[in-house]
Amino acid sequence: MKIENLIEAATQKALIDLYNFTPEHGQIQVQNTRKDQEGDITLVVFPFLRFSKKPAEETGSEIGGYIVNSVKYVESFSVVKGFLNFKIANEYWIENLVASYNNVDYGVNLPGEESKLVMIEYSSPNTNKPLHLGHIRNNLLGFSISEILKVNGNKVIKTNIVNDRGIHICKSMYAWQKWGEGKTPENSGMKGDHLVGEFYVEFDKNYKAEITELIKKGLSKEEAESKAPSIVAARELLLKWEAGDAETVNLWKKMNEWVYSGFDVTYRKLGVDFDKIYYESETYLVGKEEVLRGVRENIFIQKEDSSVWADLTDDGLDQKILLRSDGTSVYITQDIGTAKMRYNDYEIDKMVYVVGNEQNYHFQILAVLLDKLGFIWGKDLYHFSYGMVELPSGKMKSREGKVVDADDLVDEMIQEARDMSVELGKLESLSKEEAEDIFRMIALGALKYFILKVDPRKNMMFDPSESIDFNGNTGPFIQYTYARIKSVLRKSWENNIIIDENVKINSLSSKEKELLKRITLYPLAVKEAGDNYSPAIIANYCYDLVKEFNQFYHEHSILSEPNKDQLNFRLMLSATVAEIVKKGMNLLGIEMPERM
């Protein structure tokens, strides 16, 4: 039983007995005591003054006296203004430490709600360009949230909807036909997704030039945009593709394959994976059928030009197009089809879409549309809406080539980790392979932590001219502390020191106490992260814990401690911190090197 809960329950009784007042749920505020104050746990007594009709100090003293007498582990109290601070016995914190030290599942498989089957869609790339930093944020969030939901007791299916058809890939196809000169990943030595992306940029350059040309000739902007020869050609390709034209379909397959093999490399590098992959080319027709069923059942309306619309004005939204006048499907059509297929394939309790906040409106509409089509789960879909990664120059734009490429960024960071390690003279005793593996872990640790430590809902800034740090509040700092603890533990084994859990500690230093308190908070952090879909909560927890540990580490010697109980206690404390930090960082998809 958590001490906070015991105090809360006792406070409830105290208020009834002392002031004949029954507090409502949430009226009793129990919190950790500020670091600079005497005590461990604080009860805020301001809200009770109306009922005690006595000054704050007096009220606090009365309640404090009551609780010291009725709650085990509460040793004493002090009152500062309206704050009632309790001192908790060392035994409580130490018992907690021993329990978490012995429990390999500490903070894993949290008890509580029944297990749900959650499907998480993330990544969802278009196949016409390589992944960039914005996609990295998506992938890391999707993966991390999956891990967090798992330890919170859910079953998770990670899914990826690959947007493999549509005008975007046709643009790359057209450009390749026109200027490709038979270039392939094999004969150019280029990664497939990068090659295809190059043609996408090429297309856009050309397209823009054509538009400028046409506007000069007197066309309006809209006319020019739709009449430019390259866009006309791309549209033709799309129509041919939909008609199943063999040559077009073959080119489409070939170029998509290039992209997939490129993506595989990037995904592997990032350490993300999927349980089930859907392809838009296999779901969009299902979506189209659903829309046509909606027309037959008078849920949607078809206009004279044969375009199909949903009237969502009763739901406070606008009218939304579902099929173009030429009968082709739009973006949202395939999402309807994909959703239907998923619910046919799995008994999903909850569907989570990890998609950027620029699509908030899209998902609002999707929920309503699915509901109108009679899917009972439609309203329950959860759009996990994360913020954009911004560059100092603004938003990333693939078309203009204004992006931070995912592969380049990872490679650069590995190189930097390598350089730094050499400069610091680390890992010299290891083999090349072992060292390389650690450089990779450090580089990815830095990248992942950099992205996941910020609140996922907020936009974040990335300045390419300043590389991602390895010092301070970073992944490598946490990895480094972990490696040092591991090193201490290795040395203790070498000295045949065996950790004995039966420790008798009379006094704790403030750093030790602080660490013990934080250890008890880990399961709460995991729960909170799950409730809020926020890896950042875990990241910040780990940082605080590690920061605290470093201070402890510099104030106390561990291995040279002569007192047997102290030695045991400190080793156990260190080992527990290391395990918790490792678990937490693993939830972020960050690997922990044993040395660095």
Added chain:
RNA sequence: GCCUCGGUAGCUCAGCUGGAUAGAGCAACGGCCUUCUAAGCCGUAGGUCUUGGGUUCGAAUCCCAACCGGGGUACCA
């Protein structure tokens, strides 16, 4: 225009279900490697929490308004 999200130190971010003197990191300056890994630790400096009202014992946190910025807004994805 309308909808929506945001504005905290020079920079990047925590803190936001109201609680005590608003916290980290980076950058700047100073100190600490014969002692378990210095990717570390300690110290100095840096703030009208965009502004103005309101709610109350108490507001960075909740409400209203203004200003500034991001995103969206019917045949792009």
